[in-house]
Amino acid sequence: MDIRAQVSMVFHLDKCIGCHTCSVACKNVWTDRPGAEYMWWNNVETKPGTGFPTLWEDQSHYKGGWELKGRDGNKKLELKSQNKIDSFVKLFYNPNQPGLEDYYEPWTYNYANLFEAEAGDDQPTAIPVSLITGEPMNIEAGPNWDDDLSGSTFYAENDINLEELSDEEREQLFEIERISMMYLPRICNHCANPSCVASCPSGALYKRGEDGIVLINQDVCRGWRACISACPYKKIYYNWKTGKSEKCILCYPKLETGQIPNCFQSCVGRIRYLGVLLYDADRAAESMKVPDKALVESQRTAFCDPFDPEIIKMAKANGISDEFIKAAQLSPIYKYVMKWKIALPLHIEYRTMPMLFYVPPLLPVMGKMANGIYTNALDNFFTSLDKSRLPMKYLARLFSAGNEDIIEYVMKKLMAVRYYKRTLDMQDIDLVMMNKMMREGGTTPEEAEEIYRLTAVPTIDQRFVIPEIQREESIESTCNPEICKGSCGIGVIQPPTRGL
Ligand code: SF4
Numbered sequence: 204m205d206i207r208a209q210v211s212m213v214f215h216l217d218k219c220i221g222c223h224t225c226s227v228a229c230k231n232v233w234t235d236r237p238g239a240e241y242m243w244w245n246n247v248e249t250k251p252g253t254g255f256p257t258l259w260e261d262q263s264h265y266k267g268g269w270e271l272k273g274r275d276g277n278k279k280l281e282l283k284s285q286n287k288i289d290s291f292v293k294l295f296y297n298p299n300q301p302g303l304e305d306y307y308e309p310w311t312y313n314y315a316n317l318f319e320a321e322a323g324d325d326q327p328t329a330i331p332v333s334l335i336t337g338e339p340m341n342i343e344a345g346p347n348w349d350d351d352l353s354g355s356t357f358y359a360e361n362d363i364n365l366e367e368l369s370d371e372e373r374e375q376l377f378e379i380e381r382i383s384m385m386y387l388p389r390i391c392n393h394c395a396n397p398s399c400v401a402s403c404p405s406g407a408l409y410k411r412g413e414d415g416i417v418l419i420n421q422d423v424c425r426g427w428r429a430c431i432s433a434c435p436y437k438k439i440y441y442n443w444k445t446g447k448s449e450k451c452i453l454c455y456p457k458l459e460t461g462q463i464p465n466c467f468q469s470c471v472g473r474i475r476y477l478g479v480l481l482y483d484a485d486r487a488a489e490s491m492k493v494p495d496k497a498l499v500e501s502q503r504t505a506f507c508d509p510f511d512p513e514i515i516k517m518a519k520a521n522g523i524s525d526e527f528i529k530a531a532q533l534s535p536i537y538k539y540v541m542k543w544k545i546a547l548p549l550h551i552e553y554r555t556m557p558m559l560f561y562v563p564p565l566l567p568v569m570g571k572m573a574n575g576i577y578t579n580a581l582d583n584f585f586t587s588l589d590k591s592r593l594p595m596k597y598l599a600r601l602f603s604a605g606n607e608d609i610i611e612y613v614m615k616k617l618m619a620v621r622y623y624k625r626t627l628d629m630q631d632i633d634l635v636m637m638n639k640m641m642r643e644g645g646t647t648p649e650e651a652e653e654i655y656r657l658t659a660v661p662t663i664d665q666r667f668v669i670p671e672i673q674r675e676e677s678i679e680s681t682c683n684p685e686i687c688k689g690s691c692g693i694g695v696i697q698p699p700t701r702g703l
């Protein structure tokens with residue numbers, strides 16, 4: 204086993220109010236400069252919707268992530284975006300590369316005209332001008348162009364995660380009184396099997412050994428943009444001014460001094476949690492070689508119990524500090540992902556082993572009963588899952604590679620916690636019903652109380668468990684030669700990047 208530490212995250216989607224404060228907090232600090240105007244290292248999408256860049260989840264077009272090839276016993280992962288034959292040609296022409304039209308042309312307004320326009324009959328206006336050419340332009344798209352437009356057949360209906368819904372289910376989803384939406388904040392997933400790192404012909408991308416943050420060495424990047432194609436989450440952007448690629452750096456300068464990343468610190472809904480996960484790097488790529496529906500469970504087999512004395516011994520032998528191990532034991536991420544199993548990765552079928560997790564939203568799940576009333580009536584709590592406003596199939600496409608059983612498990616547990624707390628708060632304890640709910644939700648009053656505490660009333664120290672990172676003590680490369688082909692970059696400690 205090759206134990207590594209990953210600074211990981213959970214987003215609790217029931218708490219996201221779609222305010223975009225996180226996106227603005229990130230932009231103000233990292234991408235408010237020439238060449239980076241159109242970049243949103245953190246963005247928040249409305250789902251169902253088409254996202255940013257437009258239809259980024261359509262891998263039949265963008266060809267991001269890994270493909271599972273070969274037969275049983277000899278399965279291997281290959282990049283979808285390139286192979287040995289076309290990788291050189293694609294450096295010069297790549298039809299799967301997103302273009303400016305898939306993002307948007309950044310603009311500002313000619314505010315000076317409001318003050319300097321000559322006196323006339325009309326009110327002076329501030330017309331939009333392109334931040335790239337400086338010329339006047341018509342605004343035809345922007346970040347979050349489909350914000351809050353779920354239910355609109357113009358945008359939401361084009362969400363490719365609705366592909367497998369039957370006509371009847373589609374009709375139900377877009378029935379006006381059933382319309383429902385959720386917000387999906389997204390940053391780089393700091394994947395454990397990152398296709399971006401494997402695709403870079405210059406070796407500029409790497410995954411830091413000490414905390415798993417994926418970075419681009421700006422001194423080495425030659426702007427080939429292979430990483431932009433290879434990242435299925437489209438979380439790498441090309442800076443047209445510097446000619447280099449850029450991405451979320453998880454605010455590592457803040458993390459190194461024990462501070463909280465900007466998007467996390469500013470989160471109004473307090474939906475974000477950050478902590479350490481210990482994982483077995485030998486299992487990272489291996490765990491992604493199973494059929495789609497088994498991927499979530501398979502990924503969990505790569506995570507390690509931070510209380511297991513054997514794991515602690517191996518972690519220490521790999522140079523992981525006591526401070527990191529203690530952080531892993533207190534980690535809110537370990538609780539959500541491994542202990543309670545209610546936080547899931549986004550689109551794990553891309554097989555990059557994303558290391559950020561989401562608690563799917565319970566709110567839109569409340570079903571519509573025969574009498575036409577939306578309800579979460581006690582007896583119907585679990586049966587209503589079938590009739591949920593956001594179909595289970597849809598949530599499964601997002602968070603469990605189509606495995607509806609996993610989503611159902613999470614929903615039932617979340618519903619049981621809600622029922623448990625409501626019963627206590629209303630001082631209306633029906634023990635028989637409570638026990639039934641706990642059983643069906645696969646939980647206990649003790650666990651429900653724990654989930655409630657960390658979800659609803661956590662202190663900042665419980666939400667963010669950050670060990671200080673001392674680079675001089677960071678672990679040396681201990682790649683397993685059987686898995687490491689030298690291209691992934693995992694474990695290779697590189698010099699700190701300049702600027703980014
Ligand atoms: S999301 Fe994963 S594949 Fe994409 S840039 Fe981040 S680490 Fe790389």
Ligand code: SF4
Pocket residue numbers: 218219220221222223224225226247386388469470471472473474
């Ligand atoms: S700041 Fe928090 S609540 Fe607001 S959109 Fe971002 S993740 Fe959601």
